[in-house]
Amino acid sequence: MFGTIIRVESHAKAMKTASKDQEIIAAALALNAPFVGRLRSRTLVSSRWFALIGQFITVLVVHFGFGFELPLMACLLAIGANSALNLVITIGIAPQRLVRQWEAAAQLTIDTLQLAFLLFLTGGIQNPFCLLLIAPATIAASILRPLWTLSILAITIVCVAFLAVYSYPLPWRPAGSFSVPLLYQVSAAFGIIVGLLFTAGYAWRVSVEESRLADALIATQEVLAREQRLAALGGLAAAAAHELGTPLATIQVTAKEMLRSLPQASPDLEDAQLILTQAQRCREILRNLTDHRHEPDLVTDMVPLGQLLEEVTQRHPDLGHKALLFDIEGPEGKNELLVRRSPSILYGMGNMFENAIHYANQAVTVAASWNQQHVKVTIMDDGPGFDEAILDRLGEPYVTTNLAAGSVAPHREGMGLGFFIAKTLLERSGATISFWNHEGAKKGAVVEIHWPYSAIAAKSFA
Structure with a gap:
């Protein structure tokens, strides 16, 4: 069995807060210009053609099929005007081009006003197709920035309120025989507005989460690509x-x-x-x-587990006055473990070690153990520990790294995008990561990384 290995290092330099990886992440996230949307012109155009064809068929069926009297020419003119606009967009804008934010907002606003005008001609809030007013605002919430989305929501709410009070009578036989009390119309408008806000809010929330995750994954790929170039x-x-x-x-x-x-x-x-x-x-x-060929991050390299942990810590040598302790243990009578060495493992454990050094008061302990079923590495510090309020959210992108202000005993709020990248890379290597705080007199945060033996082990050697 391998006993505890202890190394204490002291440096005059303070730990560097800015790193090359942070510059890479910032550059990766800056690739998406703020004025460019995430929707291609072809998507909006094809969806509008589908809606216009549906409107055209519905108007003809209601007027000629069911025999209801409609202001047919006005309805067809409204549909024709929007069709002409869609044809201009189809010809003038390349189908594969990403639509700018203001362009998408303008098109969705026109769609909302055109649909509201059709509803005004055909019964207003009494028309069951009034629910379709939710669609443009929901699309806006999922692809546009909050300012543009709020403007479309406001326009839609104004249209719904107007249709609740003013509109042509609902086509019926005999004409004008169908009437709904004003209170019911106002209540229906209120219900549509509530549904509009709920649906748009839900779509916006899902879109924000998806966008953050996509940006974080882009940054992950950039960091991993850099590590592979070094290899x-x-x-x-x-x-x-x-x-x-x-x-x-x-x-x-x-x-x-x-x-x-x-x-x-x-x-x-x-x-x-x-x-x-x-x-x-x-x-x-x-x-x-x-x-020194062991320094590059070659995926095919095989090194002892202890040497791998040494290399992880040597990438962050500025410990200040803090001690670094190693505790490496293997099965009784077994040889030391030889493990695969990859950029993802080195970067992932290095990021977690760097955070532990940053928050530790006096020492950081890196412990490792293994058997024929699993390999476990634990990084522990004696700092304030993770903030209990966000402990369950660790690993999500964009959780800040600042300490909670105004607290008597400050806690670590999170590990931000860097921690998300580290966790993602380690999970791609087959690891499972868990976090908790020491309880009782012994304080500090604990990060445990657990691999199945076959995921990281190369073989045992004498």
């Missing part, structure tokens, strides 16, 4: 060391032969000595590259 550089360095070793050895041997064959008074003696010295220097550089 590729390590592979190239090792390959260069291997390929250049043979020609450098040839140059070195040739330079030695030149030194032996040249007389002491020869003017070329100094040049031969320089060639030999520089060849030896090059071989020394290549030897250093070969000795």
Whole structure:
């Protein structure tokens, strides 16, 4: 069994708060310009054609099929005007182009007003198709920014209120025989408005969550891509060391032969000595590259678990006055575990270790254990611990990292986007992550990372 390994490090430097990863995340999230929407022109155009065809068929069936008297020309003109607008959009805007926010808002506003005008001609709030007024506002809530959505909601509410009081009579036989009390019409309008607000609010909430998750996943891919590029550089360095070793050895041997064959008074003696010295220097550089080839994040690398944890902590060397403790234990009589080494594991555990160092008071403990079923790594600090209010939400994107202000004993509010990225990368490696706080006299936060043995273990070795 491997006993406890303790290392205490002290540095004068304060921990750096800005990192290259934060710059990458900011650049990734800045790719989406604020004025560009998430909906293509073709989607709005095709949906509008579907609605207009439905309106046209409905008007004809009601007027000619059921024999109800409608202001037919006015209804067809309203449908024709919106059809002409849709045709202009179809011709003038490329179907694959993302519609800008103001363009989508303008089109949905026109759709709302056109539908309200049709309802005004055909009975107002008494018309059962009045529920369709909810559709444009719901679409706006799911694709537009709050300001544009609120403007469309306001227009829709005004239209519903107007239709509750003013409209042509509902087509019926005999004409004008169907009448609904004003109180009922107002109540129906109120119900539509409540349904409108609920549906739009629900659509907006779902859209915000989806958008945040999508942005966070983009940032995750950017960070992982950077780690993989660093890994590729390590592979190239090792390959260069291997390929250049043979020609450098040839140059070195040739330079030695030149030194032996040249007389002491020869003017070329100094040049031969320089060639030999520089060849030896090059071989020394290549030897250093070969000795440090474990530093790159090659997915196919296999290292002892203890060495993997050492490398994770060495990426964040500025501990200040805080101690770093290792506790690595394996099964009795078994060899040390050899594990797969990947950028996702290194980055994920490194992010959690960095947060532990940031919030620790005196020490951070990195513990590891394994058996034939699972491998477990635990990162513990003696800081204030996780805020109980958000403990169940850890791992969600955009949970802030600030300490709760105004508290006698400040707690950690969350790990933000960086923690989400770390958790996502570790879960992709097959890990399960859980968090809790120490109870009783021993305070601090605990992050436990658990892998199935087959997900991370390469083999055991002597």
